[in-house]
Amino acid sequence: xxxxxxxxxxxxxxxxxxxxxxxxxxxxxxxxxxxxxxxxxxxxxxxxxxxxxxxxxxxxxxxxxxxxxxxxxxxxxxxxxxxxxxxxxxx
Numbered sequence: 001x002x003x004x005x006x007x008x009x010x011x012x013x014x015x016x017x018x019x020x021x022x023x024x025x026x027x028x029x030x031x032x033x034x035x036x037x038x039x040x041x042x043x044x045x046x047x048x049x050x051x052x053x054x055x056x057x058x059x060x061x062x063x064x065x066x067x068x069x070x071x072x073x074x075x076x077x078x079x080x081x082x083x084x085x086x087x088x089x090x091x
Contacts (some may be wrong), residue, residue, distance in 0.1 A: 001040070001041050001063050002037065002038055002039070002040070002041070003019070003028065003030070003035055003036070003038070003039045003040075003041050003047075004019040004020040004023060004037040004038075005019075005032060005038055006041045006060070006063065006075075007019035007022075007023075007049075008085060009011070009064060009065070009067055009072065009075070010067075010072050010073075010075040010076050011069065011072040011073075012049065012056075012058065013049075014078065017034065017036065020037035022049070022051075023035055023036055023037040023039070024037055026049070027049065027050040027051075028047060028048065028049050029048040030045050030047055031045055031046055032045070032046075032048075035047075038089075041060055041063070042060065042062060042063075043060055043062065044059070044060060045059070045060045045085050046058070046059050046079065047059075047060065047076075053083055053084045054062055054081065054082065054083050054084070055080075055081075055082045055084075056078065056080070056081050056082075057078070057079040057080045058076040058077060058078055058079060058083075059076060059077045059079055060075070060076055061074065061075060061076055061077055062074055062075045065074070
């Protein structure tokens with residue numbers, strides 16, 4: 001399954017166009033390798049996704065062509081979720 005489609009169907013990213021943009025900007029890795037929106041995702045793959053202030057690592061558990069909202073989270077397992085802290089100090 002294409003990376004951008006997996007991200008949309010699993011609801012990690014709400015829109016496929018946004019998933020494509022994030023991937024094509026070099027913010028997603030599959031098993032440690034830089035991925036494009038057209039990259040193939042397989043069960044067992046580990047994805048590392050960099051959002052604005054958050055980095056999320058997930059493991060792909062299932063692939064579905066479509067899914068209900070309540071079943072979407074079964075498609076992946078969160079390995080880690082790290083939020084970057086704002087280090088600016090106010091005097």
